[in-house]
Amino acid sequence: MTTASPIHSHLGEITVTEPGRGLRAIAAASRVYARLVTDSSLVTALSPARPRRCVGYEFETTIDETVDEAEDVRSLLLRRSDGAALPTWLPGAHIDVTTPSGSVRQYSLAGRPGEGDRYRISVRKIPGGTVSAEIHTLSRGDVLRVRGPRNAFPLAAADHYLFVAAGIGITPIRSMIEGAVADGIRWTLYYHGRSRASLPFVTELQQMALVSHGHVMVKTDDVEGLPNPADIVDLGTGSSALYVCGPAALSRRLREEAARSTAVREFHTELFAPAPVVDGTPFVLKLDRSGDTIEVGAQETALDALRRVRPDQPFSCRQGFCGACVVGLVGGRVEHRDRVLSNPERENSLTLCVSRGAVDGEVLVLDL
Numbered sequence: 001m002t003t004a005s006p007i008h009s010h011l012g013e014i015t016v017t018e019p020g021r022g023l024r025a026i027a028a029a030s031r032v033y034a035r036l037v038t039d040s041s042l043v044t045a046l047s048p049a050r051p052r053r054c055v056g057y058e059f060e061t062t063i064d065e066t067v068d069e070a071e072d073v074r075s076l077l078l079r080r081s082d083g084a085a086l087p088t089w090l091p092g093a094h095i096d097v098t099t100p101s102g103s104v105r106q107y108s109l110a111g112r113p114g115e116g117d118r119y120r121i122s123v124r125k126i127p128g129g130t131v132s133a134e135i136h137t138l139s140r141g142d143v144l145r146v147r148g149p150r151n152a153f154p155l156a157a158a159d160h161y162l163f164v165a166a167g168i169g170i171t172p173i174r175s176m177i178e179g180a181v182a183d184g185i186r187w188t189l190y191y192h193g194r195s196r197a198s199l200p201f202v203t204e205l206q207q208m209a210l211v212s213h214g215h216v217m218v219k220t221d222d223v224e225g226l227p228n229p230a231d232i233v234d235l236g237t238g239s240s241a242l243y244v245c246g247p248a249a250l251s252r253r254l255r256e257e258a259a260r261s262t263a264v265r266e267f268h269t270e271l272f273a274p275a276p277v278v279d280g281t282p283f284v285l286k287l288d289r290s291g292d293t294i295e296v297g298a299q300e301t302a303l304d305a306l307r308r309v310r311p312d313q314p315f316s317c318r319q320g321f322c323g324a325c326v327v328g329l330v331g332g333r334v335e336h337r338d339r340v341l342s343n344p345e346r347e348n349s350l351t352l353c354v355s356r357g358a359v360d361g362e363v364l365v366l367d368l
Helices: 021-038 130-137 167-183 202-210 229-233 248-260 302-309
Strands: 057-070 073-080 094-098 104-108 119-124 143-150 160-166 186-193 214-220 240-245 264-270 283-287 293-296 326-331 349-351 363-366
Touching (some): 073 130, 104 119, 104 167, 160 167, 160 229, 160 248, 167 240, 293 302
Parallel strands (some): 240 264
Antiparallel strands (some): 057 073
């Protein structure tokens, strides 16, 4: 899936139980690997000039294989170009991919975490989309720079999973199903798309259901029509964790239905685009080194305002979890809305894409 902004959210209070043995083993391996790598010179910091910790790995990969999965959907299987082991990951993780033209997009990792020495990303070719079209022209041997993996859509422990995927939204969901199968946890997948031909991984998912405590429901617009959120939520068992990856409108309707239902215990979603600013107030950015001031409107982000005068300001997720747009903070009161900075880091850093001035008219002085 190509997602400019993967996030997760919860409905009500979540009761977290111990994860299965498979997920515990993967998590332990990930922590060991992270300690080894981050203590070496192999890591490229996300932004050396900013006073914050490294939140991922950056390296070159080579396309080892391409697979046409469905109508306009192609998978790329990636190996590290230097032959080293790939960083481990957990279900729901994604990577930042820099294409040969220099464009950056986020793609969920599909497949079974911890198995094999390749990453799999699956990309749908979007009509008029320049980046997806570029990726569909790539072939074996081409090089892509990768940052990550990181996870803004983690899989919490549950007695039963109700997965909902729309089209290419199946990519993070597939990895979650792989995890549920490995740990012997019951799961149900509601999988919807335009047509059967447009849906990747159907055969593989049905095979997983046959050898596990799983059930797959495949629905399409051209046969059954649009999905009915009430019917989907009713597939829950009362103790289900509902995971949704699809268009924002479907996620919103499922959240509303889940709030009225007792069929699911918790709600998680991954969105394709950042949510609009609906509760902001105007504030001001002051660039400490140049003395320039920039007004930030009530319904725009500090990142968007800054990029009006500095279009090369880096960014990635636009939802406050990746850290690519973090800058130094010299002064001003901040309403921190990110999920990447620690409390000590928030004393001298700001995540431009989501955080704001704490009050109307607040002046935030940036180390720029």
